[in-house]
Amino acid sequence: MMNTDLQDFSHKRYNILTGEWVLVSPHRTKRPWQGKQEDVANEARPAHDPDCYLCAGNKRINGEQNPNYKDVFIFTNDFAALQVNTKQFSLNEGLLKAESESGICKVICFSPDHSKSLPDMDVKDIVKVVEAWQNEYQTLGAKKEINHVQIFENKGAIMGCSNPHPHGQIWSQSSIPNEVLKKHKSQKKHWDAHKSSLLGNYLVQELQLNERIIYQNEHFVVLTPFWAVWPFEVMIAPKQHQKNILEMNMEEVTAYAEAISVLTNAYDRLFNCSFPYSAGIHQAPTNGEANKHWHWHMSFYPPLLRSATIKKFMVGYEMFGTPQRDITAEQAVDRLKSLIK
């Protein structure tokens, strides 16, 4: 069934959501590594770190004190890239074009326990994180001036994360970001043509083929998309067509939290380390439109390639041309699948 050419010869694969390509060079996996090795910080962390500005009861850099929170704690980013009451202006001067951009950036602590990241947390505690995401998406999205809510997590120093305390971020803003706009357009085009969800149809095909499915439960699929860019990139998506995370019922929230737990635990086993990644949820913009064509999903972009210390560099050719990978999506799936308990 599987097209073996994809495992043997260089090719490009098309991303149906963004309309862009990825270059795959399966023959190159034997390349010896002579490049940079990262440090790994694998020391055990205490449950409470007096020097951590995210731990309960501690002071943040701006002098504010965190409450003695028991599960999830959310606050507005002390050094937010986007601000609410910023001056409105626009510039259109020959070939220079700029627009003011306002927004609200928040930090969301997943747990008061400094030592726990998502894979270490109980599913019932991940459920609380998901509920907090739902709540933020709803409240921020309801504001007139917020047309998009980006929920994400940067995990690990290698991903620019400045604090190991388990936390994510939410950047909400007036306009729709580049990457979201690409997916917006592709999904709209498919919806208009077929009156069905692009990602939903894709999931049906993947479930039939069963070549890139890592895990599934009643409501969610955990898979490596055909067009994955990062060596161990994975997507979690609802089987039902849902435009945003608010459409999940309680049972689905638990199934989603379970999927996150299963995946992040497999990740930690892969290279025997606290596995770094950036993860993010793409869902319908909160721009007041129906956005029926949107099918929400969460993607994990992990930088590691061969071990806890060897990462994939998206540089040179990737920056100027097209993302490139050696190990195929199917090879990555086989490894991750074998690590699920």
Place this chain on the structure above:
Amino acid sequence: MMNTDLQDFSHKRYNILTGEWVLVSPHRTKRPWQGKQEDVANEARPAHDPDCYLCAGNKRINGEQNPNYKDVFIFTNDFAALQVNTKQFSLNEGLLKAESESGICKVICFSPDHSKSLPDMDVKDIVKVVEAWQNEYQTLGAKKEINHVQIFENKGAIMGCSNPHPHGQIWSQSSIPNEVLKKHKSQKKHWDAHKSSLLGNYLVQELQLNERIIYQNEHFVVLTPFWAVWPFEVMIAPKQHQKNILEMNMEEVTAYAEAISVLTNAYDRLFNCSFPYSAGIHQAPTNGEANKHWHWHMSFYPPLLRSATIKKFMVGYEMFGTPQRDITAEQAVDRLKSLIK
């Protein structure tokens, strides 16, 4: 003259070449740094390293011996991501779409001197590198199966460069990469509407404003584009409308080499280190079309943000949303300009 709102309030700027946006947060430059610090390898290097597989006379991993080259040395990448005689196939199965991709990847050593990077080389030696680029663009581009030639350099371990010996790469291939396609379309649209070069018109405007020009000589402009993404991103572009590097005459080649020398020396002075970057030349595809709308240019994407050890991470929000920067293009220009001797 300068719009001061751009220096004070968060906004997005439009990239006329790619059609995408960058988020700028000038108020955030005061953010304290708590994140990862890189190692710097600032040790002096010998002119010849017996363990370097790029040095003259040494053996490469595949057993081949490098000649005793005196200036530039080019060979086919021993672990090429693209290969010439690869199987041709295409897959179109429901929502899965893939195409075989063939090509030729080369490595180009800039100098036999292991200790010298571009800023350390004489302009007359950089001229030899430029001539080698011209030659490769022409020869590779003339092949029927090669429709695009990407010339680039990854410099520094932080940019995934596995060997400090001064070298770049050329990946040439049958299809046109994502980033090039974006610029192809924008330039075509402008050309069809105005019968003039999009980038050429932009350069005229920038030269008039003189707010983002770092350096110029008779034939070239070195500037930070209005929409720059990386903290110290810079573009070198010919003042005359030229679609590719073959259109330069001898005098222009020297002026271009000089511009590269001036810029890379300013870079090295910025944080007092051998300044890492990925640099690449975007020019007309070699697909047999006239491509009159193309105006070639070379871009430098350096990762450093605050010092030789603190880089900008393009993660989370950037991966899922839009690239983001704190320091504005104009602030970066002021700093770089002051470092030109």
